[in-house]
Amino acid sequence: MHHKVKGIVIKESSQGENSKLLTVLTELDGVITVKAKGARSILASNLKSVQIFACSNMLLYCKNGYYTLVDAELIDDFYAVRESIESFALASYLCEVSGSVAIKDSENSVVLQLLLNSLYALSRNFASVRFIKAVFEFRLACLIGFEPDINTCAKCETELDLSAQNVLDVQNGIFLCSACSGVTESSVTEYGTGISVSRTVIDALRYIINAKSSRIFSFTVDDNSLCELGKITEIYLHLRLEKKYKTLDFLKSVL
Ligand SMILES: [Zn+2]
Incomplete structure (x- = not known):
């Protein structure tokens, strides 16, 4: 059975003499493993699609839960992220984290979109690593x-005063105003699992x-x-x- 997916290669490894196993984060199917047969001698049109960081529309053949690449239409290979070790390292990290939060057989389009936007910004040097x-x-x-909730103090429920020192309790994911956290501007910058956060x-x-x-x-x-x-x-x-x-x-x- 044939299956079309939009996805990005987040990991690649060699398999046998001439094939690759691609770990692909897809828009709708979570993370899947795709075999690219003869990937190292594959048609030139598909060559860029079977490399790490390449995003493509892929045509897959699916049998018994295993996917084989039939054809691919490259969307972006983000090739420039290889130009510095810092960019390459960040791109690898973004891919690993995105793959780890993707849910199997589920809609992951927002995570995929965030990853693609990040790789785009990185490959075009729009911002620093x-x-x-x-x-x-x-x-x-x-x-x-x-x-x-980044607008109100989780304890007293008043609106955060941005001219004062507010605290993010990173463990519990809540913001506390200066009065509730006990932090004053001149005292500590870290309080329990709280970190004081500037305006x-x-x-x-x-x-x-x-x-x-x-x-x-x-x-x-x-x-x-x-x-x-x-x-x-x-x-x-x-x-x-x-x-x-x-x-x-x-x-x-x-x-
Ligand atoms: Zn408060």
């Missing part, structure tokens, strides 16, 4: 059901939550705020995923 990483991490956490970073987090998917990278922050944002987004996402990612260790080793 650290910036794309931070935006991706927080947006993904929101997309998979962990969007925090600039709160604005950035709000932007990442609310922006249209095509506009998520269309804002700027200064270097200090990006550093703060990046720490928060990484902790926030990984407390929820509870999984080790080799690609994150690699990315950190090159940044």
Whole structure:
């Protein structure tokens, strides 16, 4: 039976003399494994589609739950992410994390779209590696059901005063005002599982939550705020995923 999918290769490995096994994150079928027979001598028109990071419309032959690639129409190979080790490391990390949150036989189009937008921004140098990483991490956490209420204090339910020091309790995914968290501007910056968050970073987090998917990278922050944002987004996402990612260790080793 033939089956059409839109998907991106998030992992590739050699199989036998002349074939590849592709791990593909699809729009509607979760993560699937596709055999590309003779991939190393495959038709030139399909060659770019059987490489890691390539997004294509694929025609697959499906038998007993196994997929074989019949034909592919390349959408984008994001080839430029290979131009620096940092970009390559980030692209690998984005792919591994996206694949890990995709649900089998389920609609994953929002996760796929976020991954494609991130790889697009990265391959076209629209933003820095650290910036794309931070935006991706927080947006993904929101997309998979962990969007925090970023407007009101979870304890006293008053609107957060952005001129004061507010705290994000990363463990519980809640914001606390300065009075409820006990943090004052001059005292501590970390409180239990809470991290004090500057106004600039709160604005950035709000932007990442609310922006249209095509506009998520269309804002700027200064270097200090990006550093703060990046720490928060990484902790926030990984407390929820509870999984080790080799690609994150690699990315950190090159940044
Ligand atoms: Zn409060």
